[in-house]
Amino acid sequence: MPFTFADLDIRTTLPDIPASAPVVSLTPPCIKDRSRAVEGLTKALGFEVRGTVDVPHGYAVGGPSGQVEVFYASGAVRGRNTDQLSKFEDERRRWADVTKDEDHDGVFFRLGDAAAQRLTTSSMRLLDSIGLSGDHASLTVTLGQWARLDESGAEIDSGPGRATVQLGYEAGGIRLIGPGAKTNFHYDPDDSGEPGIMARFFHVLRGTEGVKDLRMLTIEEAFQPLLTQTWSGLKVDPTSAKMAITSATFGLLALPADVPQTYAAPALVVEGRLEGVLAEDGRLVELRFGQYLPLANAKGLADAGFASSGPVLPGSVVAGRARGR
Amino acid sequence: MSKYVGSWWIKDGIDDRRLEAEGFASTLGGLAQFDWTQNHGDSGVAKSDFVTTPNTTQRTDSVDALQMSSHGNPTTFLVWGGSVTTGDAIDFGKSDLEFFATHACDLLEHTATNSVGRWIPAFERLHYMLGFHTSSFSGGGQNSRGQWFALYAAWFFYWPLASFFSIDVPIREAWAEANEIVEGSNVQWAYLRAEAPGAPTYNERLREPEATDPVTNRSFWTARGTC
Numbered sequence: 001m002p003f004t005f006a007d008l009d010i011r012t013t014l015p016d017i018p019a020s021a022p023v024v025s026l027t028p029p030c031i032k033d034r035s036r037a038v039e040g041l042t043k044a045l046g047f048e049v050r051g052t053v054d055v056p057h058g059y060a061v062g063g064p065s066g067q068v069e070v071f072y073a074s075g076a077v078r079g080r081n082t083d084q085l086s087k088f089e090d091e092r093r094r095w096a097d098v099t100k101d102e103d104h105d106g107v108f109f110r111l112g113d114a115a116a117q118r119l120t121t122s123s124m125r126l127l128d129s130i131g132l133s134g135d136h137a138s139l140t141v142t143l144g145q146w147a148r149l150d151e152s153g154a155e156i157d158s159g160p161g162r163a164t165v166q167l168g169y170e171a172g173g174i175r176l177i178g179p180g181a182k183t184n185f186h187y188d189p190d191d192s193g194e195p196g197i198m199a200r201f202f203h204v205l206r207g208t209e210g211v212k213d214l215r216m217l218t219i220e221e222a223f224q225p226l227l228t229q230t231w232s233g234l235k236v237d238p239t240s241a242k243m244a245i246t247s248a249t250f251g252l253l254a255l256p257a258d259v260p261q262t263y264a265a266p267a268l269v270v271e272g273r274l275e276g277v278l279a280e281d282g283r284l285v286e287l288r289f290g291q292y293l294p295l296a297n298a299k300g301l302a303d304a305g306f307a308s309s310g311p312v313l314p315g316s317v318v319a320g321r322a323r324g325r
Numbered sequence: 326m327s328k329y330v331g332s333w334w335i336k337d338g339i340d341d342r343r344l345e346a347e348g349f350a351s352t353l354g355g356l357a358q359f360d361w362t363q364n365h366g367d368s369g370v371a372k373s374d375f376v377t378t379p380n381t382t383q384r385t386d387s388v389d390a391l392q393m394s395s396h397g398n399p400t401t402f403l404v405w406g407g408s409v410t411t412g413d414a415i416d417f418g419k420s421d422l423e424f425f426a427t428h429a430c431d432l433l434e435h436t437a438t439n440s441v442g443r444w445i446p447a448f449e450r451l452h453y454m455l456g457f458h459t460s461s462f463s464g465g466g467q468n469s470r471g472q473w474f475a476l477y478a479a480w481f482f483y484w485p486l487a488s489f490f491s492i493d494v495p496i497r498e499a500w501a502e503a504n505e506i507v508e509g510s511n512v513q514w515a516y517l518r519a520e521a522p523g524a525p526t527y528n529e530r531l532r533e534p535e536a537t538d539p540v541t542n543r544s545f546w547t548a549r550g551t552c
Contacts (some may be wrong), residue, residue, distance in 0.1 A: 053486050056476075063490050078502070084500045086528045090550045106437025144550035147435060151543055153442020164551050166510055170345075178465045182510050184551070202505050225464075229338045232396060233368060233406035242539075255466040256507050257472075269509065272495050273398075279407040287396035287403055288430035290460035290512075 003227040003238045005220040007279070008245055015250035020213045021266045023296060023306055024252055027207035028300055030074025033131065037203075040130035041068045041079040044198055051249065057258050067130050073262045074180065075299065076204035076257035077132065081315060084188060084199040091146035091161050096193030097141070109143050109160035110204045111195075116141040116163075118119040123165040123185045132183070132203050138168035162197060163187045171208045172254055177269050178292065180204050182256030182260065206264075212304050214265075216295045234285060235240075241278075247271040253292060263306040266295040279325050327536075330354065331388040331423070332371050332471070335395045335405060338435060341468035342394040345428060349392035349471030356483050358532065363388050368424055370395065370396035370405045377414040386417070390424035392471045397429025397456075411443045418450030418538065424496060424531065426455040426474065428467075433515035433547065434458050438528030441517050447500035448519050448545075452526050453502045458549040462508060473503035479532040495528045501550060508552040511537045515549035 037062050042049050047066025052059055058072040068079040074085040097112030111119070118142060127133045146159025167183040169176045187196030216222075225245075253267040270291050277285045301307060330353045333408040338450035343366055354361030363384050365374065371547035374384045384392055395403045401410045411417065417425055431454040445453060461467070478499035481492035494502070497516055504514045520526045527546070529536060 012538075017474075050490050053482075053489055060492075064493070080492075080494070080498075080502075082492065082494055085494050088527070089525070090527050091546055107435055135471050142551055143496055144548060145435075146546060146548040147441075149440065149445065149545040149547065150443045151445065151545075153440050153445050153545075155440060155442070156544070161548055162550060166551060168510060178509050179505075179507050179552070180466075183506060184510075186550075198516065200502070202502075220378070232335045232337060232403040234403075253465055258469055258470065267465070269465070269511075280355065281407050283408060283410075285401065285403070285408045286398050287401070288398045288460060289396060290462040292462060292465035 001238060001244050005223055005227065007238050007243065008223070009242050010245050011306070012218060012245060012247050013163045014245070014248050015268070017216055017250065017295060019216060019217050021216050021295065022172045022174065022211045023214050023304065024208050024264045025210040026262055027265060029072070029206065031070060031072060031075060034070045034075060037077050037130040037132050038068045038070060040126065041077065041201060041320070042066070042102060044126055045079050045081045047081050047083070064096060071257045072205070073260045074204055074206055075259045076202070079201040081199055084197060092159055093161050093189055094193050095160055095189045096161070105139060107158060108145055111141055111143055111163055111261065114196050119163060119185070121166050122195070127183065134169060134205055136167040136183070140166050141304050142166065162199065169205055171264060172211045174266070175251040175253045176264065177249060177267065178249030178253045179256045180259070181205070206254070206261060214296050214300050214304055216266060217297060222293045225293060226270065231274060231277065231287070234279055235305040236274065236277050241274060241276045243274050245270060245272045253294070262308070264302060265306065266292040268295060279307065327358060327360045328390065329360050329362045329388040331361070331391040331547040332365070333374065333385070333387065333391060333393040333395070334366050335370055337421070337497060338462050340533070341463060343468035345470045346351070346394045347393045347471065347529060348469060349426070349475045352472050352475035352480055356480060358483055359479070363391070368405045370499065372404045372407050372409055372476065375409045375415060377416050383420070384424045386420040389421055391422065391426070391533070391551060392474065393425070393427040393429070395429055397427070397432045399431050399434045400428060400443060402429040402432060404463065406498070411446065413449035417447050423450070423452040423538070424455065425435040425453070426500065427462040428470065429456060430460040431458070432456040433517055433549070435515070435547050435549070442545065443536070444517055445545055450540055452519060452529060452539065453496060454517045456515055459511070461512060467507045470503055470507045473506050474499055477502050477528070482532045492531070493530065496531045497548070504552045510551060512552040513549045514552055517547045519545050521541050
C-alpha cells in the first residue's frame with residue numbers, strides 16, 4: 001500500500017502552486033560568444049595556454065597547469081588553475097580577515113565583510129569584462145569549512161577553506177532551481193592572507209527568449225512520483241512508517257551544463273525523510289532523500305510546443321532473448 | 326597494473342541513479358589503466374559487500390575505487406532490503422579499497438553534536454570517503470555525476486590527447502567539480518580523508534599508482550564546500 005498525500009508529515013511550509021505558471025523558452029548557446037570569456041579566464045586564472053582541443057562536452061583551451069572548458073550543450077564555462085588546486089598541503093587557508101561564528105550546528109567561519117566585499121567587487125568586474133554578467137538574483141560569499149579529527153573522532157581543530165562568491169539567477173521573475181543556473185568563483189588567499197587567487201570558476205546560465213503559461217499539476221499530483229516509488233527493497237508500511245517533508249521550494253528547473261535544454265519548466269525541489277521502516281533484519285531504518293518533482297505534465301508541455309527526448313542512453317546486453325520478441 | 330573500479334546502485338524507479346554509479350566505472354573502464362570489475366544493482370547490492378561477514382569476501386574490497394548510489398542518513402547508507410550503519414563491522418580497505426564515493430544524503434554531515442568521526446572506524450586502510458554534508462538530489466539530471474567524477478579524477482589525464490595537455494587534479498577537486506555540474510547551489514559536497522606520516526593524501530590522485538596506505542598514527546580531515 002503506497003503512501004498518500006494525506007499520510008505526509010509536512011514539517012515545512014509548502015509553496016503555493018499556482019494553477020498556471022510560466023514555462024520559459026531557452027535560447028541555444030552561441031559558442032562563438034564564449035571566446036571573450038575563455039580569453040579573459042585564462043588570464044584571470046593565470047596559466048600558460050598551449051592550445052585548443054575538442055573534449056567530449058565541447059572544447060577546452062589551456063595547458064598542463066590550467067584549462068578553460070566550454071560546454072556546447074549550454075554555453076557553460078568552467079576554468080581551473082591546476083597548480084593552484086595542488087598548491088597547499090592540507091585544507092587550511094589562512095585568510096587575514098575571517099570571523100568565527102557559532103550556530104546550532106557548531107562553529108563555522110566566514111570571511112570578514114571587507115574581504116568579502118573586495119572579492120565580490122573583483123568577481124563582478126571580471127564577470128562583466130568577460131561578457132558573462134547577467135542580472136543575478138542572489139549573491140553570497142561563503143567559506144569552505146574543514147575540521148581535523150583524531151583517531152577517536154574528536155575534533156582537534158577547525159577552520160576556513162576556500163572562499164566562494166556565488167551568484168544565483170531568475171527567469172521570468174521566478175527563481176531558477178537545480179544545477180544549471182549559477183556562477184561560482186572559488187578563491188584561495190594569497191601568501192599574505194588577502195583575497196584572492198582564483199583557483200576555479202564555473203558559470204552556467206542559458207538565455208531566455210519567451211514565456212508561455214501552462215496549467216500546473218496540483219501539489220497532490222506533483223508528489224505522486226515520490227509517494228509511489230520504491231525504497232531499496234524495504235517493505236514500507238504507511239501505517240507504521242512516516243514520510244516527512246522537511247523542505248520544498250518552487251522554481252524553474254535548470255538542468256546541468258552538459259544537458260541540452262530548450263525550456264525550463266516549473267518544479268519543486270523537495271527534501272524529506274522516511275522514518276520507522278522495519279528492515280528484514282529487524283532494524284528500524286531512517287533514510288533521507290532529495291528529489292526534483294516536475295509540476296508540468298509531459299502532455300501539457302508537448303501541446304504547448306515544449307518537448308524533450310531526454311538523453312540517449314547506452315543500451316545493455318540482453319542475454320537469452322529470442323530475436324524479434 | 327590496472328586499478329580496479331566498481332559500481333553499486335539502487336534505482337528505486339529513477340534510472341539516473343544507476344547511470345550515476347555505472348558512469349564512474351564505465352568511463353574509467355574505457356582506459357587501459359583501469360578495469361571495471363564489479364557492477365551490482367538493486368537486489369544485487371548486499372550488506373555483505375560492505376560489512377565484514379564470516380566466510381565472505383567483501384566485493385567492495387576487491388576494487389580500488391567505487392561509486393555507489395543509494396539513500397542514506399548521517400549514520401547509515403542503504404543496501405537492498407536493509408542498511409549499513411556506523412555500528413557495523415566495516416573495514417574498508419582491509420584488502421584494496423582506497424576511495425569510496427556515494428551520493429547518500431547527509432552521510433558526511435559534520436556538526437558539533439554529530440561528528441563525521443563516526444565513520445572513522447570504517448577506515449581500515451581507506452584513504453577517502455566522498456559524499457555530502459547535506460542532501461544530494463535525484464530527478465533533475467544528476468545521471469552524469471559519476472562520469473564527471475571519473476573524467477576529472479583520471480580520464481582527462483590519460484585521454485587520447487594527453488600528449489597535448491592533460492587535466493590532472495586531486496580526487497577531492499574532481500569530486501567537487503563533478504558535483505558542481507550536477508547539483509544546485511543548495512548542496513554541499515564533503516569528504517573525510519585519512520592521512521599518516523609517510524602517507525599524505527590531500528593531493529592524492531586517482532590516476533596515481535597504488536599509494537602508501539594511511540594505517541598507523543593517523544589523523545583525519547573533513548572538508549565541505551558549496552556546489
